[in-house]
Structure formats: structure tokens, C-alpha cells
Amino acid sequence: MAVRRLLKVLDGETLTPPPIWLMRQAGRYLPEYRQTRQQAGSFLDLCYNPELATEVTLQPIRRFGLDAAILFSDILVIPDALKRNVTFSEGKGPAMDPIEVSDIASFSKVDVLPHLCPVFETVKRLRAELPQETTLLGFCGAPWTVATYMIAGHGTPDQAPARLFGYNHPQAMEELLATLADISADYLVAQIDAGADAVQIFDSWAGVLGESEFEKFAVKPIQRIIASVRSRRPGAKIIAFAKGAGLLLKDYRQKTGADAIGLDWSVPLSFAQELQKDGPVQGNLDPMRMVAGGKALDEGIDAILQALGNGPLIFNLGHGITPQADPENVTKLVNRVRGFKR
Amino acid sequence: MAVRRLLKVLDGETLTPPPIWLMRQAGRYLPEYRQTRQQAGSFLDLCYNPELATEVTLQPIRRFGLDAAILFSDILVIPDALKRNVTFSEGKGPAMDPIEVSDIASFSKVDVLPHLCPVFETVKRLRAELPQETTLLGFCGAPWTVATYMIAGHGTPDQAPARLFGYNHPQAMEELLATLADISADYLVAQIDAGADAVQIFDSWAGVLGESEFEKFAVKPIQRIIASVRSRRPGAKIIAFAKGAGLLLKDYRQKTGADAIGLDWSVPLSFAQELQKDGPVQGNLDPMRMVAGGKALDEGIDAILQALGNGPLIFNLGHGITPQADPENVTKLVNRVRGFKR
Numbered sequence: 001m002a003v004r005r006l007l008k009v010l011d012g013e014t015l016t017p018p019p020i021w022l023m024r025q026a027g028r029y030l031p032e033y034r035q036t037r038q039q040a041g042s043f044l045d046l047c048y049n050p051e052l053a054t055e056v057t058l059q060p061i062r063r064f065g066l067d068a069a070i071l072f073s074d075i076l077v078i079p080d081a082l083k084r085n086v087t088f089s090e091g092k093g094p095a096m097d098p099i100e101v102s103d104i105a106s107f108s109k110v111d112v113l114p115h116l117c118p119v120f121e122t123v124k125r126l127r128a129e130l131p132q133e134t135t136l137l138g139f140c141g142a143p144w145t146v147a148t149y150m151i152a153g154h155g156t157p158d159q160a161p162a163r164l165f166g167y168n169h170p171q172a173m174e175e176l177l178a179t180l181a182d183i184s185a186d187y188l189v190a191q192i193d194a195g196a197d198a199v200q201i202f203d204s205w206a207g208v209l210g211e212s213e214f215e216k217f218a219v220k221p222i223q224r225i226i227a228s229v230r231s232r233r234p235g236a237k238i239i240a241f242a243k244g245a246g247l248l249l250k251d252y253r254q255k256t257g258a259d260a261i262g263l264d265w266s267v268p269l270s271f272a273q274e275l276q277k278d279g280p281v282q283g284n285l286d287p288m289r290m291v292a293g294g295k296a297l298d299e300g301i302d303a304i305l306q307a308l309g310n311g312p313l314i315f316n317l318g319h320g321i322t323p324q325a326d327p328e329n330v331t332k333l334v335n336r337v338r339g340f341k342r
Numbered sequence: 343m344a345v346r347r348l349l350k351v352l353d354g355e356t357l358t359p360p361p362i363w364l365m366r367q368a369g370r371y372l373p374e375y376r377q378t379r380q381q382a383g384s385f386l387d388l389c390y391n392p393e394l395a396t397e398v399t400l401q402p403i404r405r406f407g408l409d410a411a412i413l414f415s416d417i418l419v420i421p422d423a424l425k426r427n428v429t430f431s432e433g434k435g436p437a438m439d440p441i442e443v444s445d446i447a448s449f450s451k452v453d454v455l456p457h458l459c460p461v462f463e464t465v466k467r468l469r470a471e472l473p474q475e476t477t478l479l480g481f482c483g484a485p486w487t488v489a490t491y492m493i494a495g496h497g498t499p500d501q502a503p504a505r506l507f508g509y510n511h512p513q514a515m516e517e518l519l520a521t522l523a524d525i526s527a528d529y530l531v532a533q534i535d536a537g538a539d540a541v542q543i544f545d546s547w548a549g550v551l552g553e554s555e556f557e558k559f560a561v562k563p564i565q566r567i568i569a570s571v572r573s574r575r576p577g578a579k580i581i582a583f584a585k586g587a588g589l590l591l592k593d594y595r596q597k598t599g600a601d602a603i604g605l606d607w608s609v610p611l612s613f614a615q616e617l618q619k620d621g622p623v624q625g626n627l628d629p630m631r632m633v634a635g636g637k638a639l640d641e642g643i644d645a646i647l648q649a650l651g652n653g654p655l656i657f658n659l660g661h662g663i664t665p666q667a668d669p670e671n672v673t674k675l676v677n678r679v680r681g682f683k684r
Binding site: 160168265 | 502509552586590608609628630633645666
């Protein structure tokens with residue numbers, strides 16, 4: 001089998017140059033994505049269409065030869081599988097029926113896996129079609145982040161409804177997060193069984209939590225997912241990305257049991273270096289540098305390579321690439337990273 | 343003159359119990375505010391009406407006897423004075439004409455102070471009407487935060503347009519921020535001359551900046567404001583609040599020259615303790631605890647008092663109080679903080 005470089009970094013190796021992939025690399029900034037997108041009905045239809053989801057996942061690999069492909073899907077397929085009436089509308093973001101405390105008990109009784117079968121089929125096709133050396137990543141949303149949408153019924157600037165729910169109903173919140181953790185673990189195990197080499201857990205809203213809530217609502221459920229996945233699939237490789245967690249990342253890898261942690265672009269590189277002493281890190285270029293290009297792009301890349309290139313690093317953005325990004329800048333990024341020498 | 347307790351803390355003293363005020367304490371959660379609000383036309387009309395702005399500023403002082411009153415105004419009166427056509431619409435937030443690079447040079451030629459005269463009149467009336475022991479705070483927005491709105495023309499989830507502008511036009515951005523810093527310094531000096539005892543600079547969007555941009559766009563302009571104010575009003579007391587800055591708060595007080603730094607609710611209390619060794623801190627209760635009340639409120643208060651009550655602390659929320667907050671919870675908060683004994 002060809003060497004999957006990203007997996008070596010997850011084992012703690014330092015590779016030069018570091019492997020690279022980009023969050024949301026299959027997305028609207030690519031003309032070929034926009035074309036395929038038109039062939040699907042809704043956004044969720046695309047997520048559940050193995051043929052088209054495979055196609056869009058492969059597009060950035062064909063174009064840029066990135067080290068990893070990430071399954072095209074969405075973190076909200078879980079509430080969708082829980083029949084929360086999830087919709088995505090252009091420009092307005094996702095929406096669903098907001099939950100009540102009394103809804104929570106029913107969630108653990110739903111077998112979500114049949115609904116998610118098309119996702120596993122996509123993973124299977126991807127592993128068959130990807131180059132041998134390309135790592136295939138599966139993923140899910142972190143329970144806290146998924147819960148913020150399920151509670152508010154939509155995105156908000158600081159997920160205040162979910163924070164309030166946590167204060168008002170601490171036990172119901174813990175039950176919801178534990179249930180989502182168990183469902184997510186099943187979901188990740190099925191992705192691994194279908195052929196995912198590693199998985200990433202996205203906690204996009206970890207940054208709105210105070211210290212004690214971060215522990216209860218962000219760390220604990222991810223611990224639970226990872227322990228559950230590893231008990232069934234020993235050695236499963238897992239990246240945890242807690243956006244905006246700042247200082248609370250200090251012992252996040254240790255506490256959650258993740259192999260590597262993702263860093264957003266606000267994480268200072270000196271702190272990232274400290275974190276890297278404990279284990280592999282992934283990140284953390286500001287996605288806006290991919291829009292700006294030129295000097296802003298080169299300087300951003302070089303700063304990360306300088307600071308983190310001498311340890312276990314997966315080069316990535318600090319958040320998803322945006323629709324305005326120029327695909328030409330991805331080529332430049334990949335070339336520059338691949339040209340790095342220690 | 344009666345002792346203004348908050349000013350003693352800004353001098354580095356530890357007071358027991360700590361003084362307390364709340365960001366956005368004159369606001370929609372108060373029925374008397376909503377009543378007065380109806381008497382003004384637009385939101386900006388209220389900001390520029392000395393009689394009504396004085397009234398709403400005094401309302402929370404009458405009700406709760408807080409240690410400080412903060413001038414009722416808005417950070418966007420500066421772009422309004424620069425004729426950017428600022429409007430506030432219910433539920434949609436502020437909007438204005440987005441700037442072009444070519445607009446920036448003209449801003450330094452505008453004398454904004456005449457337009458802001460009603461604000462200074464409000465400050466004057468407030469100092470005359472407030473109890474002697476109540477500290478009167480003036481404020482302005484930080485140049486970066488004000489610029490994010492001027493560039494996008496409205497608020498956005500992560501101020502990507504301003505981040506992009508900074509990468510695309512680094513020199514124009516520095517010029518814009520320097521100009522806004524100079525205007526803000528004049529504005530703060532005029533507030534101090536009208537009777538403000540201390541001022542706060544709000545950098546609500548500091549948290550979206552990467553490390554090197556934080557230095558250039560957040561730290562440097564605030565340094566410039568503080569140096570300018572102090573050169574003209576030696577000993578002027580200044581609080582700087584960089585929301586979401588996390589680890590970058592480490593030397594923020596030293597670098598900016600602020601007397602105290604504000605902490606948002608995501609700042610871990612162990613880190614807040616470290617920061618407090620260097621100087622006074624202000625914060626940092628999650629505003630959602632003011633909506634939840636009960637145990638969530640009490641636990642949040644006690645954790646802060648335990649961790650920070652033995653050093654120079656100004657008790658506050660970690661962000662503005664929200665419209666859903668129960669005024670009764672403010673009474674409970676004030677009583678609990680006032681009951682604190684070391």
C-alpha cells in the first residue's frame with residue numbers, strides 16, 4: 001500500500017513538507033463544484049447522492065493533488081436523521097425545528113444509520129476511486145455544535161440560545177450531548193468501516209463557551225465519542241477541531257484523546273508551538289488570505305511553516321475556504337507548502 | 343468629594359466588595375428604557391438627545407445603585423460623524439455606506455466634534471445629576487471594530503470583509519485605523535473634559551484577528567489613542583476591552599497602556615488570575631447567566647469572586663446584558679457581589 005502521509009503525522013511523525021488539505025476544499029470556490037451542485041436538488045440531496053457527493057469530493061484532489069480528501073457531507077445530517085426537518089436555503093444558512101426538553105429522550109431510540117446509508121456508500125466509492133496515497137477523511141459535528149443548531153433552530157452570532165439552554169436545563173443538555181455523542185460514534189465507526197482512514201470532529205462553536213461549560217459541553221462529549229469509537233475500532237485516527245477555544249486548547253488533546261488538534265487562525269503561533277510539543281497540530285491559515293493572495297498569502301504560509309514545520313503538522317486553513325477564494329491561490333499554496341525545506 | 347470606588351480599582355487597589363457595573367446596563371431589558379426609547383425617533387436620535395440619553399443612562403443607577411454609569415451612546419457615532427449614512431434598523435443591526443480605499447484620505451479632514459456636541463452635553467448633565475460616588479464612564483469603539491463596520495457596511499459573522507481589506511490594502515488599513523484613532527482620542531478627550539471620570543475602549547471584534555494582525559490592527563491603534571489622550575490629559579483613566587482576544591490579552595495592558603483590561607466570558611479564570619497579577623481586570627460573567635438566573639447565576643458570580651475577588655477587580659459581564667435578561671437578576675447580582683467578603 002502506498003504511504004498515506006497524513007496518517008504518519010497522526011502517528012506523531014514530522015514530515016517535510018507537511019501534508020496539506022483544506023477544510024471545505026470541495027466547495028463553491030470551484031467552478032466544477034458549482035456545476036455539479038446544479039445537478040442535485042437541495043444541498044442535502046447532494047449530501048445523500050453517492051455519485052455526485054463522490055464527484056465533488058474528488059474534484060479538489062484532481063485539481064490540486066491534496067494529501068487528503070474529506071467526505072462531502074454536512075454536520076447537520078445527524079439532526080436530519082433525527083427528523084428535525086433540516087433545510088438549507090441560499091444566503092440564509094441552515095434551519096430546522098427547534099427542540100424542546102421533552103424531545104430529547106426520543107433521540108436515543110432512533111437508529112440513524114439507515115438514513116445515513118448513502119453517506120457510507122459515498123465513503124466506499126471514494127476509497128475505491130481515490131489515489132492510494134490520498135488519505136480519506138470522514139467527519140461529524142461535535143455534539144455541542146450540532147446541539148446549538150438543534151436548540152436555536154438556526155445559526156446565531158454567538159449561539160446564545162444553546163448557552164441559555166445549558167444554564168436552564170443542565171441535565172437535559174448533558175443528556176442531549178451524550179445522546180449525540182453516542183450517535184456520532186456510531187456514525188464515525190460506520191464511516192471507518194466503509195473506508196475512512198481517519199475522521200475529524202468539528203466543534204465550530206466551542207469558542208462561545210465559558211471555561212466550566214467548555215469542560216462539560218465540549219470536552220466531555222468528544223471524550224465520549226473517541227472512547228466509544230476506539231473501544232470498537234482500536235487505533236482509529238481522530239482529529240478534533242475546537243474553533244475559538246483559545247487557551248482551553250492547552251490540554252484538549254490529552255483530555256479528549258484525539259490524535260491531533262485543529263487550530264483556527266486566531267491561535268497565536270507561539271501557543272501553537274507549545275501545543276505541538278504535546279502532539280500533532282493542524283492549521284491554521286486565515287481563509288481570507290486565500291482570497292487576498294499575493295504577499296498576504298505567502299507571508300501567512302511562511303509564518304506557519306517556520307513556526308510549526310519542524311514538528312508534526314498537517315497544513316490547513318484555520319476555517320473553511322470561502323466561495324470568494326481564487327482556485328489559483330490553492331495551487332500557489334500547495335506549491336509553496338510542498339517547497340518547504342527544514 | 344465622595345469616593346468613586348471604581349477609580350480606586352483603576353489605580354490598582356483591591357476593593358472588597360469590588361465595584362460593579364454592567365455593559366449595556368441602560369438597555370432594552372429595562373421597561374423604563376423601552377418607554378423612553380419610544381419618545382425618541384431613531385436609535386441615533388436617542389444617542390444625540392441629551393435629555394433622553396441622560397435619562398436612560400440614569401435609569402439603571404436609580405434602580406440598582408451600580409458603581410458606575412456609562413454614557414448612553416453607540417460606537418458608530420464616529421462613522422455617523424464622518425457622514426457614512428449610518429442607520430439602525432430593528433432586528434437587522436446597523437448599516438452604513440461601505441467605504442472605498444479612496445474615501446480614507448478625506449476622513450482626517452473632518453472635524454467630527456461639532457456633530458458630537460450633544461454627546462458631550464449628555465456627559466455634562468450626567469456628571470451633574472449622578473450621585474457623587476458614582477463613576478461616570480465615557481467610551482468609544484476601537485478603530486478596528488469601527489473599521490469592520492465601515493468596510494463591510496454592516497455587521498457580519500466574522501468580519502471577513504475587513505480582514506480581507508487588511509490583507510489587500512495593508513497601508514490603507516493602517517491609515518484608516520490611525521485616522522480613527524486620532525478622531526477617537528479627540529472624542530475621548532472631549533468626553534473627559536465634559537466630566538467623564540474614565541473611559542472604555544470597546545474592541546468587540548478583536549477576536550477575529552490572527553496574531554500579527556492583532557498587533558497591527560488592534561494593539562497599535564489603541565496604543566495611539568491612549569498615548570494621545572494621556573499627552574493631553576495626564577492621568578486619564580482608561581479601560582480597554584478586546585473581546586475574544588484570548589491568549590493575546592497576555593501583554594495587552596502593558597502594550598496598550600490601559601489602566602485595566604476587560605475580559606469576555608470565554609476567558610478562563612485561571613488565565614484571568616494571571617492577567618490580574620499585572621493589573622486590574624474587569625468582567626466576566628456570561629450574559630446568558632443573567633437570563634437564566636437561579637443557580638447558574640449564583641455559581642457564575644461566585645466563581646469570579648473566588649478567583650478574582652482578592653485582587654483589583656471591577657465586576658462586570660463578559661459582554662453586554664441582553665434584552666431577555668430579567669431586571670430582578672441584576673438586583674440579585676448586585677446583592678451577591680456586595681455581600682462578598684474575603
